[in-house]
Amino acid sequence: MTARRFRLGLGVALVAIIALAGLLAPWIAPFDPNASGADVLSGATATHWMGTDDLGRDVYSRVLHGARISLLVGPLAALVTAIIGVPFGLLAGYARGRLNQFLVQVMDLFIALPNLVLALIITVMVGATLLNIVLVLGIVMWPEMARLVRGQVMSLRETPFIEAARSIGCKPSRILAFHIWPNIMRIVAAQMAIAVSAAIFTAASLGFLGLGLPPPAADWGSMVQSGFDYLSLNPLLSLAPGAAVALTVLGFYLVGRSVE
Amino acid sequence: MLKIEGLRTVFGAAGLPEIAAVDGVDLTVARGRTLGIVGESGCGKSILSLSIMRLLPPPGRIAAGRILFGGQDLAALSNRQMRQVRGRRIAMIFQEPMTSLNPLRSIGAQIAEAIRTHDRGASAADLRARGIEALKRVRIPAPERRIDDYPHQMSGGMRQRVMIAMALSCAPDLLIADEPTTALDVTVQAQVLDLLRDLQAETGMAIILITHDLGVVARMADEVAVMYAGRVAEQAGTAAIFNDPQHPYTLGLLGSIPRIEARPGRLLAIEGTVPPPFALPPGCRFAPRCVFADADCNTAPPPLRDIAPGQRVACFRAPVEDIA
């Protein structure tokens, strides 16, 4: 119990710090994240706390601004995941017979494909814009959500109060909306927090593989990748955005797991 | 053999007022005898048995009183000393045998484990032989075959027999049976009750039988304690409880039983529900539901007093026929 509360507290604190950093980035960042300077690839100094990159941009400012992008991509992707996954899961969990078989097969097909590879292929095809990345992540991740919802619906469907709802003459649509959905909302919310963390992680992976938002956007994944060549000169170039990704992912994951 | 004095078991998280689930209970059980503890859910009967076993879930604890068993006060023993008592000298069986058995291990393995806790040196062959013997003792047909079964392959009645076999494998002096037949069909219930009675006659163990069913009590118990809201309402020999019931709550329980030989009519029933332990009335705890209650009943709790030899009742108004 206490361990769970500790995890929840830690998760909320991490998410809150990242969210504040992202929200306040324009005011607290010491430099314009995209402004080049003469001081190229410097180490950590009093002016540039995390040094500068190969174009002389302030790494600390870029990491702060990167939080804005991650906090946009993650929750939006999770939302798309829920918008596709929840109705699909509700239907797949409640339907019987052929419809059920068909839905489950579609779901299994998507689950069988590795997320990152699928995301890579689609991103290459459609191009890396913010909207595209959000949609791609949602399309890649929804089967997890659908599977979770389906499992919940299937176990709830057999409970007496659902049987009672059928016996008073509720239509399936009403049973799903008024009897099943309120009882799985909490679990869906928890799964969404986990989806946020997964989306941020996958987005960072795309960025690292060169499919992040086009320059000069302060994309954490791209930053890690571009810093790779200069590790000996300023290791913070990769480490700082990498750590930011790790902490954000951890924060949302902890929140999701402890709410569950 | 077991003597409980002034037992008070409370639940209380830090900072909140304590809630007494068992509140000043005195009971005794003698060797070879059966004490029936009767009451509705929430009356404290299960907490009482968990107190004796010292298996209270947190934040429950024994706040006062003594549990004297074979010269020791169980309430004062360390956890380590208590482990020597539990399962060896006092054993317990529960309502739902499925949840008390490990679904992934065979019956034989689980009985062997129970035997090994008090006889470490037993060989594998010896354990198996003794396991078969234990199953035979609880009248499981074809024990040589059933010993390799898993719990899900057995019916509820068979599983309860296995639990009894495990509980008795260390020859306990006291068996606590918490609603042992409530989940079983009537015909199976009759078999299991007969079995318990025969095993008691054989071993001389004492039994505490916890149940809400007075029919079971009539068949099994020598003495009965009727509990209500954490206290003993009436205590007497079994015959007296049925033939000379004094407490209005006992009367209500007797009147609630659907009788198979009686002409069908309205059951007596007790209106209302047991008060939760955090909202107990100040006087007699049964007063709000009692048809005989008057103003006095709401002022102070009635003490448990002797009303006949061997019979004690906690009611100001008993015997009720004397009420003008």
Place this chain on the structure above:
Amino acid sequence: MTPLLEAIDLARHYPVGGGLFSRKPAGLVRAVDGVSFTVAKGETLGLVGESGCGKSTLARLTLRLIDPTAGTLRFEGQDITRLEGEAMRRLRPRMQMVFQDPFASLNPRMTVAEILAEPLLVHGIGDARQRRARVEALLPMVGLASHHADRKPHEFSGGQRQRIGIARALAVEPSLIVCDEPVSALDVSIQAQVVNLLKDLQARLGLSYLFIAHDLAVVRHVADRVAVMVLGRIMEVAPAEDLYARPSHPYTRMLLAAVPRPDPAQRHLPSAAPATADLPGPLSIPQGCRFHPRCPMAVEPCRREEPGLQPLAGAPGHLTACWRAAELPAWMPPPQAPPAPAAARRLALYAERRDQARDSG
């Protein structure tokens, strides 16, 4: 007169198992295996059987919550065996159910008012104000107070929840209520409350009940007729008085003998427990009479051929499915002492006081 409900050879079989690559099931669970009965208007039919006898499946078949594999179901003379969709939905208010588990049968997220108003809402009965008024009227009918309306199920005890379940069933003014072990999960004192409530409601509203129970004691107090089930079939059915006075199937006798009596004088009598072990499950229903492995009377014909329900001579409406029904010894109920005078006197006083309390308030 047409009965309110009529079931003819109703059956429900479930295929089970089957290999990974085979579409053929490994076995067939015959949960309900050819059951016929009727429930007249205003009548209570008690249906008794032990776990696995198919009584809960039969309850759900009766309400068309699951579909029968075979047989016919008629409600008010109309064949509803294959009724689907909207037509079935429109029939639902006429037949309702009270469930065994008062904890699991109420949606934990809804208030009592929402639970009780839902059947009305679903069938478009009344506007919001009228529905609220109906909720206010239902609560006292089942012995709850109007301030209970806005609470959620977890705030209630088991007995109170069962009252909520009964009120939900009553909301749409059904003519049949299927009670699936409505008191099995309750304490004895609460059982009595709920049994009394169901009887009062029946007298007041002219309801018919199909009352399912696992022992014969509770049924004695509610049923007009009683049917006893074994492994998916009815073995004996009779008017209640007649069934308890002369049970004519060995299984009924076994059930009667096994009920623990609240009479310590009987404890030293020879055991009422059947000597034989448990009955096989519905997956392996024995050949011949399905009760014969446990039957103390079984003879060779019982192992060969299954008996059908046959009328018993001299007892109208009493049917039994036993080859040896005519040879059964006369039924001797366990001897019982008259109630002790002290107990009888005090119980009478108790009843008197309770009735006074009820009349005055």
